[in-house]
Amino acid sequence: MAGLPVPMCIHLLPVDPLLHVFSFVDFRSLARCAQVCRRFRHLAEHETLWKSHCRLYWLLEQLPAGQTWSGLFQDTYRDLGRYIAVYAPLKQTWLDLEEFLKKHCPSLMATLKGGATEQMLHAVEEKIGRILPEDLRCSLRIHNGQMLKGTGLMGSVAISYHHRSECLLDVETAMQGYSQQRTLIDSLPLTFCTRTGLTQYIALSDVGGRTRGHVFYHSPNQTDSEICDAFLMGHHFSEWFMEYVRNVVGRKYPLIGEEIFRYMETGNVAQTGPISVSVSTAFLPEFSFIHPPHYSFSYRIRMTMDPTASPDDSCQLARRCWYVIDERDYKQKVEGQGVVDVQIYRHPSSSKRGKTNIRGNGNLNFKPRLLMYVIIARRCSSGTKIEM
Known part of the structure; x- marks a missing residue:
């Protein structure tokens, strides 16, 4: 009858709003939409929609010559479709x-x-x-x-x-x-x-x-x-x-040369003047057992100097002394010469000589000129079955 409002149907919407709605539809639902009517099929085959799906599911950014985005999606799906979730x-x-x-x-x-x-x-x-x-x-x-x-x-x-x-x-x-x-x-x-x-x-x-x-x-x-x-x-x-x-x-593992080392930074850093000392650990399953409980770890202790430090502050590790304490409060003292398993970082130096002490759970004695790191390993027994 004249004057009555026309019922609003989705298929009567203009092209742009419909394409926007279809952009939220996954690829399976988009294929089903193409079976509703001729207009929906035309819209569901729009290249912008399939370009988005190629990016989302296959991380594809470049379209090969002579190919369409919908065709590229289908070809890739035929090859890798079983893995689309992962x-x-x-x-x-x-x-x-x-x-x-x-x-x-x-x-x-x-x-x-x-x-x-x-x-x-x-x-x-x-x-x-x-x-x-x-x-x-x-x-x-x-x-x-x-x-x-x-x-x-x-x-x-x-x-x-x-x-x-x-x-x-x-x-x-x-x-x-x-x-x-x-x-x-x-x-x-x-x-x-x-x-x-x-x-x-x-x-x-x-x-x-x-x-x-x-x-x-x-x-x-x-x-x-x-x-x-x-x-x-x-x-x-x-x-x-x-x-x-x-x-x-994310550089949570150190890179030495071109080799990735699985020492995880613990966030424990001691700072004295321009010198920082940090500790990272690595689990050693090859030296560990669950029955009886015996777990081994390697500790990497790294000393670095602030790159903005004065040349007069440059130094070399002369001697080390650590106290390693496990969860049962068993304390083990580790001490010895400073340069062990050395990886040297050269730093400008002067003729001035002296000694710097860093104290915490142990101490380090430095002499001017070079900076390096030390790797220390020990074993401890604790706990039951673990997840690393």
């Missing part, structure tokens, strides 16, 4: 790591392998009779581990009598180490140190007190060989890998 965060993590390695560790970057194919992953799964976790599979599609030579991608720890560096294994090498031993049943190695044999594993089933996806170091049980002990490093691959990369690119 691909973007893992891909971004790898991109962040690649950028860091290109800038700071080019020789380590050169050891990374290209991505594995679906055929390779299926062949490995058939060989071991287990399905790999989706996030691990996705990471392998991006980079299939690294070559077993030189420095390990997954970090190093060095003390006077021991040096470990863990490589990230490719899936074919990992398959060779797949274990059906009683204490490591259904465990696939993720990392390997060629010097020490230290390995991190991922559980492929809920067995032995572990949950599928758990990443762990195996801990030999000294009291009962039937018990499977483990140091849990991550509840799933994504958590384990992404946390490690955040620490690397």
Whole structure:
């Protein structure tokens, strides 16, 4: 009837408001919208919408010649669609790591392998009779581990009598180490140190007190060989890998030369004049046990000088004295000469000589001219099963 208002329907909206509404729709719902009517189909195929989805799900910024954004999304989905829930965060993590390695560790970057194919992953799964976790599979599609030579991608720890560096294994090498031993049943190695044999594993089933996806170091049980002990490093691959990369690119792990060292800064810094002393720690699973409880850590003590300090303040560590106290208040005194495992940072100096004392939980005696750091390691026993 004349004069009556026309009912408002969404399909009567102008193009711009409808495109704005469609921009909040996920790719599956957008495909369903295209089946509603001819107008919706035309709008749902708009290139700006699929460009946004390519960026969101696949981190794609460049459109190949002769390709459309909707076609690029479909092609990528056919290849990587099973990983769409985990691909973007893992891909971004790898991109962040690649950028860091290109800038700071080019020789380590050169050891990374290209991505594995679906055929390779299926062949490995058939060989071991287990399905790999989706996030691990996705990471392998991006980079299939690294070559077993030189420095390990997954970090190093060095003390006077021991040096470990863990490589990230490719899936074919990992398959060779797949274990059906009683204490490591259904465990696939993720990392390997060629010097020490230290390995991190991922559980492929809920067995032995572990949950599928758990990443762990195996801990030999000294009291009962039937018990499977483990140091849990991550509840799933994504958590384990992404946390490690955040620490690397965030410079929470020190970089010496082109080698990443897994010493975590504790935030404990002592300051005396222009000299700072900081402490970082690293867990040593290769020297640790759960039964009986015996956990080992390495301590890295680093001394630095304010770059704006006067040349008259430059110095060299002459002698050290530390008191290491565990949770049971057991005190151990560590002392000796200053220059141990030295990495020297030269600083302008003068002919003036003298001595500077830094006191806290111990003391340091300095003489002018050079600045360096010391690495100290010790062992302690405490607690029960732990998560690192």
